[in-house]
Amino acid sequence: xxxxxxxxxxxxxxxxxxxxxxxxxxxxxxxxxxxxxxxxxxxxxxxxxxxxxxxxxxxxxxxxxxxxxxxxxxxxxxxxxxxxxxxxxxxxxxxxxxxxxxxxxxxxxxxxxxxxxxxxxxxxxxxxxxxxxxxxxxxxxxxxxxxxxxxxxxxxxxxxxxxxxxxxxxxxxxxxxxxxxxxxxxxxxxxxxxxxxxxxxxxxxxxxxxxxxxxxxxxxxxxxxxxx
Amino acid sequence: xxxxxxxxxxxxxxxxxxxxxxxxxxxxxxxxxxxxxxxxxxxxxxxxxxxxxxxxxxxxxxxxxxxxxxxxxxxxxxxxxxxxxxxxxxxxxxxxxxxxxxxxxxxxxxxxxxxxxxxxxxxxxxxxxxxxxxxxxxxxxxxxxxxxxxxxxxxxxxxxxxxxxxxxxxxxxxxxxxxxxxxxxxxxxxxxxxxxxxxxxxxxxxxxxxxxxxxxxxxxxxxxxxxxxxxxxxxxxxxxxxxxxxxxxxxxxxxxxxxxxxxxxxxxxxxxxxxxxxx
Numbered sequence: 001x002x003x004x005x006x007x008x009x010x011x012x013x014x015x016x017x018x019x020x021x022x023x024x025x026x027x028x029x030x031x032x033x034x035x036x037x038x039x040x041x042x043x044x045x046x047x048x049x050x051x052x053x054x055x056x057x058x059x060x061x062x063x064x065x066x067x068x069x070x071x072x073x074x075x076x077x078x079x080x081x082x083x084x085x086x087x088x089x090x091x092x093x094x095x096x097x098x099x100x101x102x103x104x105x106x107x108x109x110x111x112x113x114x115x116x117x118x119x120x121x122x123x124x125x126x127x128x129x130x131x132x133x134x135x136x137x138x139x140x141x142x143x144x145x146x147x148x149x150x151x152x153x154x155x156x157x158x159x160x161x162x163x164x165x166x167x168x169x170x171x172x173x174x175x176x177x178x179x180x181x182x183x184x185x186x187x188x189x190x191x192x193x194x195x196x197x198x199x200x201x202x203x204x205x206x207x208x209x210x211x212x213x214x215x216x217x218x219x220x221x222x223x224x225x226x227x228x
Numbered sequence: 229x230x231x232x233x234x235x236x237x238x239x240x241x242x243x244x245x246x247x248x249x250x251x252x253x254x255x256x257x258x259x260x261x262x263x264x265x266x267x268x269x270x271x272x273x274x275x276x277x278x279x280x281x282x283x284x285x286x287x288x289x290x291x292x293x294x295x296x297x298x299x300x301x302x303x304x305x306x307x308x309x310x311x312x313x314x315x316x317x318x319x320x321x322x323x324x325x326x327x328x329x330x331x332x333x334x335x336x337x338x339x340x341x342x343x344x345x346x347x348x349x350x351x352x353x354x355x356x357x358x359x360x361x362x363x364x365x366x367x368x369x370x371x372x373x374x375x376x377x378x379x380x381x382x383x384x385x386x387x388x389x390x391x392x393x394x395x396x397x398x399x400x401x402x403x404x405x406x407x408x409x410x411x412x413x414x415x416x417x418x419x420x421x422x423x424x425x426x427x428x429x430x431x432x433x434x435x436x437x438x439x440x441x442x443x444x445x446x447x448x449x450x451x452x453x454x455x456x457x458x459x460x461x462x463x464x465x466x467x468x469x470x471x472x473x474x475x476x477x478x479x480x481x482x483x484x485x486x487x488x489x490x491x492x493x494x495x496x497x498x499x500x501x502x503x504x505x506x507x
Contacts, residue, residue: 007318007319072274072298073296075278225281
C-alpha cells in the first residue's frame with residue numbers, strides 16, 4: 001500500500017496542482033499573522049480554523065489528480081479497502097506537510113510574541129498548535145474525500161460539498177450554535193486554546209473530532225462501494 | 229471464477245444493465261465476450277475484474293491476482309512509462325528488484341523499450357494501450373481481463389495479445405476478452421460469452437477452431453472398448469491402425485498418453501490435418 005501512497009503523492013506534487021492550496025494557505029496565514037504579534041497557542045487555534053477549508057480543498061485535489069480509470073486500476077491491483085486507505089493516507093501526509101508549514105510560519109514572520117509569564121512555553125505552544133491542526137486535519141480530509149470526484153462526479157457538486165462543509169463548520173461552530181455536534185469542533189478548539197485548556201476539554205474535543213471524521217469516512221467508504 | 233445470478237444497474241431505479249448473469253470460467257480457459265455496443269460487455273468485464281460490485285448476486289472464487297486492461301488506458305498521468313510501470317509493480321506487491329525486472333521484461337516484449345523515458349501524456353494511443361497491457365502482466369495474473377485489447381494496436385502488435393493470453397493460460401490462469409471487431413479468430417479454442425438484453429449466453433469452444441491429434445497405443449484386445457469410450461467422450465476417431473509389428477518398448481517407445489486425455493484439447497497451435505490414431 002505504501003507504494004500506492006507514494007505514487008499518489010508523487011502525482012499530486014508533480015502536476016503542480018499542489019501549488020494552489022499551498023498558496024491559498026500561505027495567503028491566509030499571511031493575513032492572519034500580518035496584524036501584529038499574538039499569543040502562540042491562541043494564534044494556532046485560529047490558524048487551524050482558517051486552514052480547515054484549505055486542507056479539505058487540498059485533499060479533494062489530491063484525490064482527483066488521478067484519472068478515474070487509474071483509480072479503478074489501483075483498486076484491481078490492491079483491492080478496494082487498501083485503495084481507499086492509500087488515498088486517505090496520502091491526503092493526510094500532504095496535510096501534515098501543510099500543517100508543519102503553518103506551525104513554523106508565524107515564527108518566521110514574527111507573527112507571535114515570546115511567551116509571557118503564565119503562558120505555555122514555546123514548545124508547549126507548538127505542541128498545542130500541532131494538536132489543534134491535527135484536529136482540523138482529520139475532519140478536513142474526510143470532508144475533502146466526500147467532495148472528491150469519485151463520489152460527486154462533477155466539479156460543481158464537489159465545490160458545493162466543500163463550500164457547504166466549510167461554511168457549515170464555521171456557522172454551526174459559533175458559540176450558542178443550535179447543533180454544534182453536526183460539525184467538527186474546529187471553532188470550539190480555537191476557543192478552548194484562547195483560554196486555559198483543561199485536560200477534560202482537550203479529550204472531549206479530540207474524541208469529537210475523531211468521531212466526526214470517523215462517521216464522515218465511514219460514509220465515504222460506504223458510498224465508494226457503488227462508485228468505484 | 230463463477231458469476232451467480234449477477235445483477236447490476238448503475239443507479240437505484242435505473243435500468244438493469246445485467247439482469248441475472250450466471251457463468252463460470254475455469255483456470256486455463258479463455259472466454260471472448262461478444263455483444264453489440266452498449267450491451268454491457270465492459271460492465272461485465274469490470275464486474276469480473278472486481279472494479280464493480282454486483283447489486284444482487286455474487287462473484288465467487290475470483291483469483292487473487294487480477295490484471296485488468298481497460299478499454300482506454302488513462303495516459304494523462306505525470307509519469308514516464310518506466311516510472312509508472314515500476315510504481316504499479318510495487319503497488320502490486322513486487323519487491324524493488326522484482327518490479328524492475330518485470331518492467332524490463334514487459335517493456336522489451338511489448339516493444340516499449342524506446343518509450344521508457346517518455347512521459348505518458350505524450351504517448352500515441354497504441355503505445356499507451358501497450359502500457360496498459362504491461363501493467364496487467366507485471367505479475368502473472370490468475371485472471372486477465374482484456375477490454376477491447378486490439379483497439380489502437382497496429383498489425384504487428386495485434387499478434388502480441390494471443391501471446392499474452394497463452395502465457396496466462398499456461399501459468400494456469402483464466403482470460404476474459406471483449407471484442408467487437410472480429411479479432412476473436414486469433415483466439416481459437418475460446419468460449420463465447422454473448423451479452424444481449426442484460427443476459428449472457430455461454431457457448432463452449434467450437435470444435436472447428438483448433439484440433440490436436442494424439443496418437444495413443446493400446447493393447448490390441450482393448451481397441452474396440454477404447455474407441456467406443458473415446459467416441460462417447462466426444463473425441464473424433466480419425467483412424468485405427470493395425471500394427472504390422474507389435475511395438476516393442478525398447479525399439480520406438482511412443483510417449484504413452486492416457487486415453488482419457490486424448491482428443492481435441494491438446495496443443496492448440498498444432499494443425500490437425502495430418503493426424504491419425506495408432507494402436
